[in-house]
Amino acid sequence: MQILANILIDGISYGMVLFIISVGLSITLGLMRFINLAHGAFAMTGGYLAAWLVRTQSWGYAVGVAAAVLLTAALGAVLEAVVLRRLYRRSELDQVLFTIGLAFVFVAATNLAFGPQVQLIPLPPWLAGSVDLGMRTLPMQRVLVIAMGAAVALLCGLVVARSRFGVWLRAAVDNKHAAAALGINIRLVSGLTFAAGCGLAALGGVLGAELMPLEPYYALKYLVLVLVVVAVGGMGSIAGTLAAALLLGVIETASKYLASEYGSLFFFVAMILVLSARPQGLLRRAA
Amino acid sequence: MNRTDTERALAPSSPLRHCVVIAGVGLCGLLLPDQWPLLARIAVMALFVLSLDLVVGIAGLATLGHVAFFGMGAYAAGIVALRWTADPLLGLAAGAAAGAATAAVSGLLVLRYQGFTFLMLTVAVAQILHSLANKLRGWTGGDDGLSGFAIDPVLGIAPFDLEGKVAYLYALAVLVGSYYVVRHIVDSPFGLSVRGIHQCRPRMPALGTPVGRQLWKIYVVAGLFAGMAGAVSAQISGIVGLDSFGFSLSAEALVMLILGGAGRLYGALIGAAIFMVLHHTASSINPYHWLFVIGGLLMVIVLVPRESLASWLRAVPRPWANGARAGKREAA
Numbered sequence: 001m002q003i004l005a006n007i008l009i010d011g012i013s014y015g016m017v018l019f020i021i022s023v024g025l026s027i028t029l030g031l032m033r034f035i036n037l038a039h040g041a042f043a044m045t046g047g048y049l050a051a052w053l054v055r056t057q058s059w060g061y062a063v064g065v066a067a068a069v070l071l072t073a074a075l076g077a078v079l080e081a082v083v084l085r086r087l088y089r090r091s092e093l094d095q096v097l098f099t100i101g102l103a104f105v106f107v108a109a110t111n112l113a114f115g116p117q118v119q120l121i122p123l124p125p126w127l128a129g130s131v132d133l134g135m136r137t138l139p140m141q142r143v144l145v146i147a148m149g150a151a152v153a154l155l156c157g158l159v160v161a162r163s164r165f166g167v168w169l170r171a172a173v174d175n176k177h178a179a180a181a182l183g184i185n186i187r188l189v190s191g192l193t194f195a196a197g198c199g200l201a202a203l204g205g206v207l208g209a210e211l212m213p214l215e216p217y218y219a220l221k222y223l224v225l226v227l228v229v230v231a232v233g234g235m236g237s238i239a240g241t242l243a244a245a246l247l248l249g250v251i252e253t254a255s256k257y258l259a260s261e262y263g264s265l266f267f268f269v270a271m272i273l274v275l276s277a278r279p280q281g282l283l284r285r286a287a
Numbered sequence: 288m289n290r291t292d293t294e295r296a297l298a299p300s301s302p303l304r305h306c307v308v309i310a311g312v313g314l315c316g317l318l319l320p321d322q323w324p325l326l327a328r329i330a331v332m333a334l335f336v337l338s339l340d341l342v343v344g345i346a347g348l349a350t351l352g353h354v355a356f357f358g359m360g361a362y363a364a365g366i367v368a369l370r371w372t373a374d375p376l377l378g379l380a381a382g383a384a385a386g387a388a389t390a391a392v393s394g395l396l397v398l399r400y401q402g403f404t405f406l407m408l409t410v411a412v413a414q415i416l417h418s419l420a421n422k423l424r425g426w427t428g429g430d431d432g433l434s435g436f437a438i439d440p441v442l443g444i445a446p447f448d449l450e451g452k453v454a455y456l457y458a459l460a461v462l463v464g465s466y467y468v469v470r471h472i473v474d475s476p477f478g479l480s481v482r483g484i485h486q487c488r489p490r491m492p493a494l495g496t497p498v499g500r501q502l503w504k505i506y507v508v509a510g511l512f513a514g515m516a517g518a519v520s521a522q523i524s525g526i527v528g529l530d531s532f533g534f535s536l537s538a539e540a541l542v543m544l545i546l547g548g549a550g551r552l553y554g555a556l557i558g559a560a561i562f563m564v565l566h567h568t569a570s571s572i573n574p575y576h577w578l579f580v581i582g583g584l585l586m587v588i589v590l591v592p593r594e595s596l597a598s599w600l601r602a603v604p605r606p607w608a609n610g611a612r613a614g615k616r617e618a619a
Binding site for chain 1: 343349351396399400402403404406407408410411412414415417418419421422534535538541542545549575576577578579581582583584585586588589590
């Protein structure tokens with residue numbers, strides 16, 4: 001029982017981190033048909049910025065993390081406006097190559113600026129403790145991750161389903177030309193969505209820093225996990241990405257607890273099984 | 288030169304002439320005794336990238352899991368050398384068979400999908416094999432890898448030496464032979480039908496081409512040559528490690544292919560040579576700075592318009608390459 005509870009709690013918080021990082025990529029792929037293999041680099045940037053602000057510049061944890069998220073979003077917006085926008089209509093291979101190149105440059109630049117060692121984000125006292133839930137105690141950090149994941153999922157869902165921006169976004173996904181003809185600024189919608197995705201990736205990078213240590217190769221190391229979550233969830237589907245992230249997070253954690261010598265075998269077997277049954281992903285909505 | 292693009296595309300190239308040029312350029316390396324191990328690595332990677340070109344450049348399937356076949360070939364050759372026979376050619380055959388078999392089985396699954404799903408499934412296949420190689424310690428040595436196997440002299444006459452001369456010539460010979468066969472396959476009616484699928488997939492069934500079967504065949508052929516590359520790599524370096532199933536090797540091979548130009552076969556060789564030399568030079572200075580070089584190169588390759596770059600590079604007209612490029616434009 002104990003081990004099952006541990007697997008569920010660790011798996012769900014791992015899954016929430018995967019979700020927060022992946023959801024931006026999922027929207028980017030679904031909306032703009034843009035395969036962004038540099039997405040992991042944005043998560044890494046967020047984590048590094050937070051570590052730098054909180055540890056070296058001694059900013060408060062919450063302020064530092066918020067600043068890191070905003071700065072990463074701004075970086076994403078600039079990159080999108082300057083270069084990435086030109087690639088939307090290019091072939092998959094071109095997009096893959098360019099963004100791998102971008103990720104390589106991020107890796108090299110990170111090493112140049114911070115060195116190859118693992119960066120730690122010091123937790124404030126209110127996060128370092130644990131919380132008593134009556135039947136058992138949980139590390140506060142896990143609780144925060146799960147709560148943030150749920151909040152992000154809820155917020156994304158509300159924004160897409162209810163807000164004016166969500167209407168533009170869905171219109172742009174369904175029919176770009178008709179939406180443009182109706183006066184929706186597709187370029188602005190794409191840019192804002194991309195920046196929001198980068199900001200969320202940064203948040204995930206910060207929250208997941210305990211599970212996925214911040215080191216220069218972060219950008220490439222966890223890229224495959226994020227891509228798998230997006231593929232299994234179905235591009236552009238927020239609920240699908242959440243379901244896939246939780247499912248894969250629990251599977252990965254369970255195999256770490258119960259059969260660690262198999263590495264990520266079960267993770268990828270699960271992916272193949274899901275994609276064989278549902279090539280469009282778990283919850284891909286009908287186009 | 289008043290031929291149309293179509294005539295150019297169909298004009299037979301001369302595999303033998305290409306092979307003579309490749310062998311000639313390769314043999315010039317004999318003048319650089321210090322660099323024989325590097326040159327042998329280049330020949331191995333060139334063979335791997337050549338097989339990747341069959342999938343990416345000829346069939347138009349973007350893959351990031353080609354390393355699955357390379358790794359299977361490497362482990363097969365290593366295991367054969369450790370347990371049964373130290374004959375290099377039998378090991379090579381085992382590597383080729385392992386690569387082809389892996390492609391045949393995984394192709395049945397992954398080729399049912401296109402685009403992003405295909406890309407992710409190829410990654411998954413390679414990662415699963417990576418996990419298995421890590422797990423099956425009895426056969427693969429786990430994360431220690433395989434080492435300590437000796438390889439008999441090639442054809443019973445040329446023993447592998449410490450300077451790496453025989454290893455280099457062996458790798459070069461396998462590369463040239465493979466290029467000859469691959470060139471023939473690409474120019475055959477079968478190769479033309481695969482290139483047709485790349486250019487316009489909906490058109491080919493209407494012309495009577497079984498799309499799925501042709502793609503599966505080219506995938507198996509590519510797996511065979513990737514397996515051979517893995518086998519040669521294992522034999523000349525004497526070690527097989529988990530990194531022969533690594534994601535980064537797949538990405539690097541793709542970089543080499545695009546660097547030299549996809550869909551032309553000889554581009555794979557040029558790209559591998561440039562990349563390996565750059566890698567060797569830059570990473571001996573600082574392995575991280577090397578990523579700046581390759582990352583920048585990749586972005587430049589994508590951003591600079593292909594046509595202007597290609598026409599600038601191509602002072603001498605190469606008929607069949609023009610045909611392939613025209614196809615690329617149509618597909619884009």
